[in-house]
Amino acid sequence: MRTSYTKQIKDLEKYKPKDKTDAELALEQKMADLETKQKEIEAKERQYKVQDTLAQNELPKDLAKYLNVGDDEMETIASELGSILNNHLMNNSYKPKDRKKNDxxxxxxxxxxxxxxxxxxxxxxxxxxxxxxx
Known part of the structure; x- marks a missing residue:
């Protein structure tokens, strides 16, 4: 009975995942760090592209940190945002009410x-x- 049990254990051990070595763990950690840095770089690149697009549409670059858009939507959103802001600023600007006409x-x-x-x-x-x- 004992021998059949040990044979089963030995057969099943080949399916057991092997423990990772320190080198493999370090490599996985480096890969994870590189992926996070790559994501940060891509986010900064996207933000710079948004800033450039906003500058081309004569909008403040500071709006870029509030916009989270993809590359394909950037131009349309920037132009729409520009028209919305310009309309808002024009409609809500100071208009004197007691303006006297020149005689x-x-x-x-x-x-x-x-x-x-x-x-x-x-x-x-x-x-x-x-x-x-x-």
Whole structure:
């Protein structure tokens, strides 16, 4: 009985995975380190490409760290982002509400005014009077 059992053990030992040597473990560790460094380099290359594309579309390069896009989508996303930001900035920029229209008076017309007309212009629109009287 013992011999049949030992024979079975010996037969099954060939299927048992062998223990790795220190050299094999070191090699696997080096491979893992190289793969992580390669992934880091690829990520930096991708970020630089995104920065270049953003610069070509006249957008700030700092947006690159917030964008995670592939090479094939980069151009379309950069152009779409540019149009969205430009529209947003244009629509939300300061627009003066109390802007006064120019009365259409030129310096020639101002010179032809008599004293009372100039006085009324001065009281009604001092900025225009000051501008035209210079």
């Amino acid at each position: 259409g008076m030129t310096k020639e017309q101002f010179r032809k005014l008599n004293y009372s007309e100039r006085e009324s212009l001065h009281s009604n629109s001092p900025e225009l009077y000051k501008k035209l009287s210079e």
